[in-house]
Amino acid sequence: MNNIEKLTPNESVKAVCRNCLGNRILTEELIKNCEGNSIGCVLYPYRFGKRVSVKILQRYCYHDCMACNMNRNYVRDCTTSDCAAHPYRFGRNPARKGMGDARNLGGNRC
Numbered sequence: 001m002n003n004i005e006k007l008t009p010n011e012s013v014k015a016v017c018r019n020c021l022g023n024r025i026l027t028e029e030l031i032k033n034c035e036g037n038s039i040g041c042v043l044y045p046y047r048f049g050k051r052v053s054v055k056i057l058q059r060y061c062y063h064d065c066m067a068c069n070m071n072r073n074y075v076r077d078c079t080t081s082d083c084a085a086h087p088y089r090f091g092r093n094p095a096r097k098g099m100g101d102a103r104n105l106g107g108n109r110c
Contacts, residue, residue, distance in 0.1 A: 005087050005094065009052045013043050015084030016060065040064075058091035 007015060018026055020041075021034065036044035042059045046052040058075075065085065066074050075089045087094050 004082065004084055007084055007087075008095075009054055009057060009088060009093065010046070010049060012057060012084040012088060013046045013052050014049075016043055017047050019084070054088045054093045055091045057085045057088035060085050061089040
């Protein structure tokens with residue numbers, strides 16, 4: 001497991017932003033002046049740390065990175081090893097693998 005696979009979804013957004021901005025140190029001024037909104041980056045609203053869903057990272061892979069028009073095969077076959085969004089490309093959080101879904105556990109919920 002490399003360091004990218006250990007990033008949380010929010011840390012992954014920061015890493016993708018850092019890569020997009022030329023791997024510079026992210027300062028508040030640099031993030032504020034990001035032009036991602038003008039190019040339609042789906043991660044733009046999350047650049048200041050707003051909690052991001054893994055589905056947003058999946059959308060980034062489909063639209064912004066691979067531009068594959070929702071073709072799962074392109075995303076499934078992606079071989080990159082240095083993209084912070086890669087572990088989330090299927091819209092699932094790999095850190096939650098095997099944890100189950102609270103809705104499917106049955107029983108009474110308070």
